[in-house]
Amino acid sequence: MDSIYFSEEHHIFRKSLKDFVKKEIRPYAEEWEEAEIYPREIFKRMGDLGFLGVSYPEEYGGGGGDYFTTIVFAEEISKCGALGFAMSVLVQTDIASSALNEFGTHEQKLKYLKPVLSGEKIIALGVTEPNHGSDVASLETTAIRDGDHYIVNGSKIFITNGTQADLITLGVRTGPGEGEKGLSLIIFETSTPGFSVGRKLKKMGMHSSDTAELFFDDCIVPVENLLGREGEGFYAIMLGFENERLVGAAMSYAGAEVALELSLQYAKQRIQFGKPIGQFQVISHMLAEMATDIEAARQLTYHAAWLKGNGKPCRKEVHMAKVFSTEVATQVANKAVQIFGGYGYMQEYEVERIYRDVRLANIGAGTSQIMKNIIVKLLGL
Numbered sequence: 001m002d003s004i005y006f007s008e009e010h011h012i013f014r015k016s017l018k019d020f021v022k023k024e025i026r027p028y029a030e031e032w033e034e035a036e037i038y039p040r041e042i043f044k045r046m047g048d049l050g051f052l053g054v055s056y057p058e059e060y061g062g063g064g065g066d067y068f069t070t071i072v073f074a075e076e077i078s079k080c081g082a083l084g085f086a087m088s089v090l091v092q093t094d095i096a097s098s099a100l101n102e103f104g105t106h107e108q109k110l111k112y113l114k115p116v117l118s119g120e121k122i123i124a125l126g127v128t129e130p131n132h133g134s135d136v137a138s139l140e141t142t143a144i145r146d147g148d149h150y151i152v153n154g155s156k157i158f159i160t161n162g163t164q165a166d167l168i169t170l171g172v173r174t175g176p177g178e179g180e181k182g183l184s185l186i187i188f189e190t191s192t193p194g195f196s197v198g199r200k201l202k203k204m205g206m207h208s209s210d211t212a213e214l215f216f217d218d219c220i221v222p223v224e225n226l227l228g229r230e231g232e233g234f235y236a237i238m239l240g241f242e243n244e245r246l247v248g249a250a251m252s253y254a255g256a257e258v259a260l261e262l263s264l265q266y267a268k269q270r271i272q273f274g275k276p277i278g279q280f281q282v283i284s285h286m287l288a289e290m291a292t293d294i295e296a297a298r299q300l301t302y303h304a305a306w307l308k309g310n311g312k313p314c315r316k317e318v319h320m321a322k323v324f325s326t327e328v329a330t331q332v333a334n335k336a337v338q339i340f341g342g343y344g345y346m347q348e349y350e351v352e353r354i355y356r357d358v359r360l361a362n363i364g365a366g367t368s369q370i371m372k373n374i375i376v377k378l379l380g381l
């Protein structure tokens with residue numbers, strides 16, 4: 001689509017990614033949804049083709065693109081037929097790896113970011129704990145300094161890519177200090193003795209993405225795996241969340257767009273009372289509302305992405321984009337199921353999956369309530 005934000009390069013990139021998604025992901029989406037996991041090899045294949053980390057520096061295997069290259073990536077990967085897989089890829093490319101790119105030393109990036117962007121290693125983000133979800137500042141997993149290493153103890157829950165991850169960008173309490181003051185981020189290797197994966201969790205949607213409980217029992221992590229400065233992890237987590245929330249916004253309206261396209265086709269084909277259902281004004285107006293809401297979500301996300309890409313303050317706009325786009329996505333998916341009638345309730349129709357998948361969007365990466373708390377704080381209340 002034409003837009004002031006995209007150049008010819010973005011269009012070329014979009015086309016090549018679209019072709020890849022059509023040939024190498026969409027045909028397998030069903031299989032991965034049923035297996036409730038994607039194969040590791042697909043990350044390697046994407047890494048070989050240069051699709052992982054499109055905006056990261058080329059020195060570490062990234063594409064060297066601008067922030068809108070990431071937006072194109074998030075949009076097109078989200079049209080692959082399984083938002084769960086898209087989410088897992090986005091965790092790899094933007095959610096779990098962004099702190100590494102932002103705060104990692106050259107050596108850390110060579111050791112950890114490079115194999116993530118080549119798809120050889122899978123990375124997860126470990127922040128949420130059984131007793132601390134929205135309240136990130138209270139997290140309890142400890143990393144106690146002992147000479148030249150930390151000893152990590154605790155547990156995490158709802159971790160995307162959790163069963164397959166080789167690396168975890170891990171939120172830990174290094175202390176001293178209460179709340180956000182004592183938090184740090186470390187890069188954790190899952191081959192470390194004392195680490196274990198608990199249950200692979202059964203979910204309402206996003207089936208092609210694995211979600212797990214993780215346990216840390218006296219795990220020894222070298223001090224050089226600290227990301228950024230000790231005690232400044234909360235800031236690093238929040239900055240990472242900004243990225244996560246922006247790609248989450250793009251993923252949401254892109255998923256909603258698929259639901260709209262399917263609904264439009266269906267409204268032209270499905271005949272009731274002797275005419276296509278799209279000729280009933282209630283249905284056509286629903287389609288018009290869906291298209292308008294998606295466009296508004298997209299433009300707000302583009303605006304926030306432009307601010308972010310140009311190094312301007314963007315916190316308020318990023319959170320507005322996240323809450324608006326994710327709420328739009330759930331409403332659009334709901335309308336799509338309604339337009340499909342009973343068929344929309346059947347698993348063989350993609351709108352059923354989209355409806356279940358997008359329900360996560362206004363919970364994961366910070367709930368809508370938390371987004372609004374942040375927005376209103378930024379408004380000065």
Ligand SMILES: Cc1cc2nc3c(=O)[nH]c(=O)nc-3n(C[C@H](O)[C@H](O)[C@H](O)COP(=O)(O)OP(=O)(O)OC[C@H]3O[C@@H](n4cnc5c(N)ncnc54)[C@H](O)[C@@H]3O)c2cc1C
Pocket residue numbers: 091124125126127128132133134135157158159160161203206211360363364365366367368369370373
């Ligand atoms: C499928 C899936 C994948 C996920 N992947 C990851 C991952 O890879 N890594 C990771 O670290 N986490 C991940 N999460 C966790 C996710 O980020 C949390 O679920 C989310 O932040 C909410 O935390 P919670 O579930 O503990 O809910 P809670 O924080 O317990 O919230 C429960 C309810 O209370 C509301 N609430 C809480 N506090 C406030 C407040 N101050 N004001 C108003 N309302 C409030 C919430 O909005 C919500 O409605 C994932 C979650 C899911 C479901």
